[in-house]
Amino acid sequence: xxxxxxxxxxxxxxxxxxxxxxAAAPWVVPYPPDEQNLVARLAPPTTGHWLxxxxxxxxxxxxxxxxxxxxxxxxxxxxLLTGLLGTAIGVISARRRxxxxxxxTRTNDVLLALPEMVVALFIVAAMGTGFAPLLVALTVTGWxxxxxxxxxxxxxxxxxxxxxxxxxVGCPPSFIIFRHILPHLAxxxxxxxxxxxxxxxISVGALSYLGLGVQPPQSDWGSMLAAAQPYADRAxxxxxxxGLAIFTVxxxxxxxxxxxxxxxxxxxxxxxxxxx
Amino acid sequence: MPEQxxxxxxxxxxxxxxxxxxGAGRPASGxxxxxxxxxxGVGLSVSPGEFVALVGGSGSGxxxxxxxxxxxxxxxxxxxxxxxxxxxxxxxxxxxxxxxxVRGGKLGMLFQQPKRMFNPNKTxxxxxxxxxxxHGGLRGKQAHAKAVELLAEVGFxxxxxxxxxxxxxxxxxxxxxxxxxxxxxxxxxxxxADEPTSxxxxxxxxxILQLLDRERSERGLGILYITHNLASxxxxxxxxxxxxxxxxxxxxxxxxxxSRPRTAYTQQLLDASNLLPAPRRVPLSEARSVLTLNAxxxxxxxxxxxxxxxxxxxxxxxxQGEILGVLGxxxxxxxxxxxxxxxxxxxxxxxxxxxxxxxxxxxxxxxAVQLVFQEPHDSFDPRMTLRASLEAPLLQRKDLTAAxxxxxxxxxxxxxxLDAALLGRRPCQCSGGxxxxxTIARALLMEPEVLICDEGTSALxxxxxxxxxxxxxxxxxxxxxxxxxxxxxxxxxxxxxDRVAVLFKGRLVEVAETHEFFSDPxxxxxxxxxxxxxxxxGLHLKKITLGQSAASx
Numbered sequence: 001x002x003x004x005x006x007x008x009x010x011x012x013x014x015x016x017x018x019x020x021x022x023a024a025a026p027w028v029v030p031y032p033p034d035e036q037n038l039v040a041r042l043a044p045p046t047t048g049h050w051l052x053x054x055x056x057x058x059x060x061x062x063x064x065x066x067x068x069x070x071x072x073x074x075x076x077x078x079x080l081l082t083g084l085l086g087t088a089i090g091v092i093s094a095r096r097r098x099x100x101x102x103x104x105t106r107t108n109d110v111l112l113a114l115p116e117m118v119v120a121l122f123i124v125a126a127m128g129t130g131f132a133p134l135l136v137a138l139t140v141t142g143w144x145x146x147x148x149x150x151x152x153x154x155x156x157x158x159x160x161x162x163x164x165x166x167x168x169v170g171c172p173p174s175f176i177i178f179r180h181i182l183p184h185l186a187x188x189x190x191x192x193x194x195x196x197x198x199x200x201x202i203s204v205g206a207l208s209y210l211g212l213g214v215q216p217p218q219s220d221w222g223s224m225l226a227a228a229q230p231y232a233d234r235a236x237x238x239x240x241x242x243g244l245a246i247f248t249v250x251x252x253x254x255x256x257x258x259x260x261x262x263x264x265x266x267x268x269x270x271x272x273x274x275x276x
Numbered sequence: 277m278p279e280q281x282x283x284x285x286x287x288x289x290x291x292x293x294x295x296x297x298x299g300a301g302r303p304a305s306g307x308x309x310x311x312x313x314x315x316x317g318v319g320l321s322v323s324p325g326e327f328v329a330l331v332g333g334s335g336s337g338x339x340x341x342x343x344x345x346x347x348x349x350x351x352x353x354x355x356x357x358x359x360x361x362x363x364x365x366x367x368x369x370x371x372x373x374x375x376x377x378v379r380g381g382k383l384g385m386l387f388q389q390p391k392r393m394f395n396p397n398k399t400x401x402x403x404x405x406x407x408x409x410x411h412g413g414l415r416g417k418q419a420h421a422k423a424v425e426l427l428a429e430v431g432f433x434x435x436x437x438x439x440x441x442x443x444x445x446x447x448x449x450x451x452x453x454x455x456x457x458x459x460x461x462x463x464x465x466x467x468x469a470d471e472p473t474s475x476x477x478x479x480x481x482x483x484i485l486q487l488l489d490r491e492r493s494e495r496g497l498g499i500l501y502i503t504h505n506l507a508s509x510x511x512x513x514x515x516x517x518x519x520x521x522x523x524x525x526x527x528x529x530x531x532x533x534x535s536r537p538r539t540a541y542t543q544q545l546l547d548a549s550n551l552l553p554a555p556r557r558v559p560l561s562e563a564r565s566v567l568t569l570n571a572x573x574x575x576x577x578x579x580x581x582x583x584x585x586x587x588x589x590x591x592x593x594x595x596q597g598e599i600l601g602v603l604g605x606x607x608x609x610x611x612x613x614x615x616x617x618x619x620x621x622x623x624x625x626x627x628x629x630x631x632x633x634x635x636x637x638x639x640x641x642x643x644a645v646q647l648v649f650q651e652p653h654d655s656f657d658p659r660m661t662l663r664a665s666l667e668a669p670l671l672q673r674k675d676l677t678a679a680x681x682x683x684x685x686x687x688x689x690x691x692x693x694l695d696a697a698l699l700g701r702r703p704c705q706c707s708g709g710x711x712x713x714x715t716i717a718r719a720l721l722m723e724p725e726v727l728i729c730d731e732g733t734s735a736l737x738x739x740x741x742x743x744x745x746x747x748x749x750x751x752x753x754x755x756x757x758x759x760x761x762x763x764x765x766x767x768x769x770x771x772x773x774d775r776v777a778v779l780f781k782g783r784l785v786e787v788a789e790t791h792e793f794f795s796d797p798x799x800x801x802x803x804x805x806x807x808x809x810x811x812x813x814g815l816h817l818k819k820i821t822l823g824q825s826a827a828s829x
Contacts, residue, residue: 161654162665165715168618168647169669169722179668183659 008259015252018245022068031059033066034217042235052237054228063219064241070220071208072249074131075201078138082200083193085139086146091181093147094154095173105151108144116141117206124212134213138200149192150185157184187261194257198250205246221246279363279382281322281345281466281498286358288315288337288344288522314340314353315522324465325496327489329509329530331545332519334708334737338502341519342468346385347375362466381411384464386472390451394443400427400454401439404461411462426457430487448606449480456487466498467491474505474734478766479605479808485512504737506545507767510534518542548742566630566725566758567594567617567645573625574612574782585624586612588782594726599752599759601773601790603766603805609782610762614730617760618647630725646719650731652711656703663699666718688717692747709740716747727751728760733768745772766805770794778802 021028030050037057045052051060093101111119120137127133157163163180205222207213214220219227221242228238290312315337322328332338343349345360347367360367362382365374379385387393394403404423408414414422420439427435430453438446438454446454452472459467469488473481489512491497501513509516509530516533518526520541526533537543574587586609594600604610615621617628630644649655656665663685670681686696692713703711712732719727729748733741745768751757761772769776769790776793778786778801785799797803 161649161651162657164615164620165647165649165655165718166657166668167620169718170672171668172672175668175671179660179664180657183657 008255011252011255014248015256018068018249018252019072021065022072025062025065025069029059029062029065031062033062033219034058042231042238044235045237051241052235054224054235054238055231060224060238060241063224064221064245067214067219067221067224067242068245070214070218071201071204071222071246074134074138074204074213074220075197078135078142078200078204079193079197081135081139082142082196083146083189086143086148087150087182087185087189089143090147090150090152091154091177091185093151094158095177095181101151104147108147111141111144116203120203120207121210121212124207129212129215134204134207137207138203142196142200142203145196146189146192149188153185153188154181157181191257191261194253194260197253197257201246201250205242279465280324281383281500282359282361283321283341283345284319284359284361286315286318286341286344286360287313287356288318288340288349288353289313289356290353313522315344317358318519318522318524319358320500320517320524320527322466322498322500324498325492326515327492327499327501327513328515328517329513330500330502330517330519331504331506331509333504333545333739335521336519337522338504338519339470340522342385342470342500342502345468346379346383348379377411380407380459380464381462382465384459384462384467386452386455386459386467386469388471388474390455390472391443391446391448393455394451396443398442399439400441400443400446400457403454403458404439407458407461423457423461426461427454430454430457430460431483449476449483452476452480452484453487456484460491464497466500468500468502470502471504472501473508474503476606476764478764479804481508482808488512504545506534506738518545545738548738563595563597565593566596567592568629569593569617569626570629571626572613572616572623572628574609574616574621575624584782586782587616587623589626590779590782590784591626592777592784592787594758594760596725596758597752597756598775599761599773601769601776602760602762602779603764603769603776603802604779605764605805608779610779611730612782613779614647614728614760614762617726617728618645620647644722644724645726645728646722646724648712648715648719648727648729648732651735652708652715653703655715656711658703661700661702662706662714666699666714666721669718669721684721685717688720689714691720691751692717707740708736709743712736712740712744713747716744716751720751724757726758726760728762730762731764732761734763734765741768748772766808778805 025033035058037053039057040049040053041055041057043049043053043057049059049061051064053059054063089104093104119141123137123140124133127136157180158176163176166176166180204213204220205225208220208222209226211223211226214223216223224242225239228235228242232239318337318341320328320330320341330338330341340349340353344355345367347355347360347370349355355368358368362378365378367375367378370378394400401420401423404426405414405419408419408422412419412422423439424435427438432438432450432453438450443451443454456472467488472488473484476484485508488497488499488501492499501509503509513530516526516528516530517524518533518539518541526537526539526542533542534546537546569590569592572587572590573585575585588609590609590613592600602610602613612621616623617630656662660668666685666688667681670676670684676684685699689696689699694710694713694717698706698710698714706714715732716727727748733744736744748759749772752759759772761768763769773790776786776788776790777784778793778799780799780801786793786797786802788798793802794806797806
C-alpha cells in the first residue's frame with residue numbers, strides 16, 4: 001500500500017507552487033510572454049531561457065506561466081459552474097420527481113450519448129470563440145455527471161429515517177435540502193469535482209489546441225501544445241512543458257480532492273453497524 | 277461424527293479507540309482505553325443435540341463470542357488468548373483453508389437480519405448450491421433436488437417456487453427460513469444462531485425456533501442460540517448462559533437460572549422481560565377523540581390493479597389519554613398506517629382527522645401527531661449534533677428566541693431523563709436507548725396529542741426496552757398523552773395498552789379491550805397471534821409447542 005499521506009502532502013506542495021507561480025506570472029516572468037526574438041528561434045534550454053524558446057523566439061517558461069492562468073482559471077470556473085448546475089438539477093430532480101425528473105434524466109442520457117467534445121465544438125462554432133463561449137460550452141456539456149450523482153444520492157438520503165423524522169416534526173423542504181441533503185452530498189460531489197477538474201483542464205487544452213479556445217496573442221497550455229507540435233523534433237521541450245503542466249496539475253488536484261472527500265466523509269460520521 | 281464446540285478462557289480485545297465504538301456513552305467504555313477488552317475469559321461448551329442459550333443486554337459480547345468461534349471478527353478486534361475447539365480442531369489457530377471447510381460446514385451460522393445476508397441478484401436456489409457444492413460435493417440436478425428438499429424441510433409450502441425465488445420476493449419469515457436452510461445445507465454439527473428471530477413477529481419466531489428444535493432432536497444438531505429475549509429461552513433452551521460486559525456471569529439449566537437467578541444482572545434481565553398485564557384503567561368512553569381515521573385506503577403502485585391495497589378501509593378512533601396497541605405480522609400494513617397518520621404518505625381514499633387543540637398551539641404545522649421510529653440510529657442525521665437535530669423543528673417557530681429554544685430543548689431532555697451534556701454529541705456516539713429517548717424528546721418539543729411508536733422498542737434489548745416503555749407510561753400519565761403502540765410484541769401490548777387493534781393484510785380485523793382480546797380473540801388471525809406469544813417462564817409450553825409442531829409440519 002502506498003503511503004497516502006506523504007503522496008498527498010507532495011501533491012499539495014506541488015499544486016501550491018504551480019498556483020502561486022501562475023498567479024504571480026505578470027511579475028515573475030523573465031520575459032513578456034509575447035515578446036518575439038526571431039534570432040533565437042527554437043533555442044534549447046540556456047541560462048537565459050530555462051525551457052528554451054518557441055518557433056517565434058518567445059520564452060517558453062514565460063508563456064507557460066502566463067498560459068497557465070487561462071487554463072487553470074477556465075477549468076476551475078467550469079468545474080464550479082458545472083458542479084453547481086449539476087447539483088442543483090440533481091437535487092431538484094430527486095425532490096420534485098415526476099415529469100421534471102424525467103426531463104432532466106432524459107436530457108442527461110442524450111448528452112451522455114453524444115461525445116462531449118462534439119457538442120462543445122458545436123456550441124463554440126455557433127457562439128464564436130472567446131472566454132464566455134468556451135465557458136458556456138464546457139458547462140453545457142459538463143453538468144451531466146454531477147447531476148447523475150447528485151440525483152442518486154439525494155434520492156438515497158431522502159429515503160433515510162432522519163429525513164422522514166424531520167418531515168414529521170414539521171421541518172420545511174428548504175431545511176431538509178440545505179441541512180440534510182446538501183451536507184451529505186458534499187463529500188462525493190467534491191470528489192467528483194476534482195476528477196472533473198482534471199478532465200476539464202484537458203478539455204480546455206484540447207479546444208485551444210483545435211484553435212477554438214483562447215485566441216492569439218493570449219496563450220494557454222493547449223494552444224502552446226498546438227503551436228509547438230510542428231517543431232517537436234527540434235524543440236521537444238515546447239511540448240513537454242505544457243503537457244507536463246496539464247498532467248501534473250490534474251493529478252495533484254485529483255489526489256488532493258480524493259483525500260479531502262475522505263476526510264469530509266470522516267469515520268465518525270459513518271453508521272456504527274450491527275448491534276449486539 | 278458430531279463434535280462438541282468448546283470455548284475456553286477466551287480473551288478478545290479491540291485495538292480501535294473506544295471513542296468511535298458504538299455505545300460509547302456507557303460509562304464502561306467512556307475513558308479512551310486503547311485496548312478495550314470485549315471478552316474476558318469466556319468459556320462455554322455446546323454438545324451435539326443440546327440447545328444452549330446465550331443471553332445478555334446489547335454490547336455484552338454475545339455476537340462477538342459467536343464471531344470469534346467462526347474467526348469472523350472485524351479487523352480491529354483480535355483474539356488475545358484462549359481457545360475455541362470444534363472436536364479435535366483448534367479454530368483459534370486454524371489456517372484459513374481449514375476454517376473455510378468448517379464455516380458453513382461443521383459450524384453453521386444464522387444471522388440476525390436474513391434479508392441483508394442474501395445477494396439480491398441471486399436466487400435462493402443458487403445461494404443453496406454454494407454450500408451444497410463446497411461441503412456436500414453436490415452439483416447440477418442433485419444439488420437442485422437437495423435444495424428443494426431443504427426448503428421443504430424448513431417449511432416452504434412451495435419449495436420448487438422457493439428455489440427459483442429471489443430474496444426480495446420472500447417475506448421476513450420466509451427469508452429467515454431460507455437462511456436456516458442455507459445454514460443447514462452444509463450439514464452442520466453445530467449451529468450458531470445470532471438473534472435469528474429478533475426482527476420477526478411472534479408467530480414466525482416460534483416457527484423458526486420449532487424448526488431449530490426439530491433439527492436438534494432429529495439430527496443431534498447442537499445449537500448456540502444468542503438472544504436477549506428470555507421468553508423464547510424459557511420455552512426451548514436446555515441450558516442458559518448469561519453474559520454481561522464480556523463475561524459469563526451465570527450459567528446452568530434453563531429452568532434453574534430462570535426460576536432462581538443467582539446474580540442481580542440475571543434478575544434484572546428477567547424483570548425486564550417479564551411484562552405484567554396492565555392494571556385496568558377507568559373506561560374512556562367520555563374522553564374526546566384526538567384522532568379519527570375514516571375508511572382510509574392506501575394503494576401503492578396504482579398501475580397494477582391486482583396488487584392488494586396496503587391499507588384497506590381502515591377506520592379507527594383514538595381517544596385522549598388512551599394507549600392503543602396495533603398488532604399485526606410483518607407486511608400487514610402497520611407501518612403504512614403510522615406513516616399515513618403522520619402525513620408521510622398520502623392516502624388514496626378516506627380521511628384522517630387529527631383533532632388539534634389549536635388554541636393552545638403556536639404556529640400551524642400539523643405536528644399534533646408525532647412518530648417514534650424503529651431504528652434510533654437512522655432517525656438522526658449523523659452529521660448533526662443532537663442539539664442541532666432537536667433545534668431544527670423549533671427554528672420554524674417565529675415566536676421563540678434562541679434562549680427560548682434552548683430552554684425548551686433542555687426541558688424536553690430532562691423530561692425523558694437524559695443529561696443535557698448529551699446534546700453536544702453526534703448520533704454515533706450514543707447508544708440506541710439514549711437515541712430513542714432523544715427521539716421521544718424531539719417529539720415532545722412539538723407538544724403532540726398523540727405519539728405513535730412504530731416498533732419503537734423492537735430494536736433495543738430487553739433492559740433498554742423496559743426503560744423506554746416506562747418512560748412512555750410516565751409521559752402518558754403526566755401529560756395525558758395518547759399513545760399508539762405499533763408492535764408485534766404481545767408482551768408490550770399486554771403491558772401497556774388499553775385497547776388492541778389487529779391489522780391483517782391491510783384490513784382492521786379486530787378492535788377490542790386488551791384483556792378481552794387476550795382472553796377471547798375473535799378473528800382467526802388474532803387467535804393465531806395470541807397462541808403464538810411465548811410467555812415468559814413458559815416452561816410448561818415446551819411440550820405443547822413440540823406437539824403442535826409435529827402436528828403442523
